[in-house]
Amino acid sequence: MNCRLIAFDLDGTFLDSAKNVPEKNLEALAAAAERGIYAVPATGRIYDGIPVALRTLPFMRYYICINGAYVYDAVDDAVIHRAEVPLETALKFYEYMDDKPALYDCYQNGKGYMTRAMYERAEDYIKDSGILRLLKTLRVPVPELKAYLREKGEDVQKLQAYYADTAERDRELARLPGVFPELLFSTSVENNIEVNYRTAGKGNGLAALCRHLGIDLSDTVAFGDSSNDTDMLIAAGCGIAMANALPQVRKIADAVTLSNDECGVAEAIYKMILN
Secondary structure, rough: OOOOOOEEEEHHOOOOOOOOOOOHHHHHHHHHHOOEEEEEEOOOOHHHHHHHHHHHHOOOOOEEEEEHOOEEEOOOOOOEEOOEEOOHHHHHHHHHHHHOOOEEEEOOOOEEEEHHHHHOOOOHOOOOOHHHHHHHEEEEOOHHHHHHHHHHOOOOOEEEEEOOOOHHHHHHHHHHHHHHOOOOEEOOOOOOEEEEEOOOOOHHHHHHHHHHOOOOOOHHEEEEHHHHHHHHHHHHOEEEEEEEEHHHHHHOOOOOOOOOOHHHHHHHHHHOOOO
């Protein structure tokens, strides 16, 4: 397989279920880098939410963050691509969500914000201790999110909602595209909805990075497990789903590797890319 760039999701893909960074996966990235292959995290997280163990690798330079809304060159401290939700659209989404049984937050300029009352009730909606810890670490509680955003007057990189009831989340996920056709809706964990502008998406982020680097998309490999990875797996020359991926993600993938808890990323790099 001719591969010049490997893009990989983090949660449920590169990281194990305890949100740890497996050493075997790091070693596989290093082996690929020795062959001149770019290794690029492609995540719904902001840059600061990417594990330090990845950000400090000497060969790690490019990052597809916030579901493709922000593609970043860490060496030159330069933004390669950005696709933000217009402020008025974000406010309309939050107004729509106000009577729903959910919490919501946002990413703006690489930082996370959440209404304080929602921040203090996050434990009632998020049962995964790793996701809860990440939220508590990366969100700044503000008195009221909509008022805060109006005062700042800037567009938003990503909106996010969390439901205590996954079935209700699924029903809302089916309704939302008809209400907000200009937005992209996906999931990354059991009970969330991630919201990006239509020009975002990990697939568009990967395409923008490839244009910047002069790499053909056919020479890329992408790994993922959730619905926010689907467009990236389709865009890449070879899309590889994890064994633990959602059924619809496995269905569109070109190949399936071992689960995230079995270091499936490393397994595929060694057997399919470096072999």
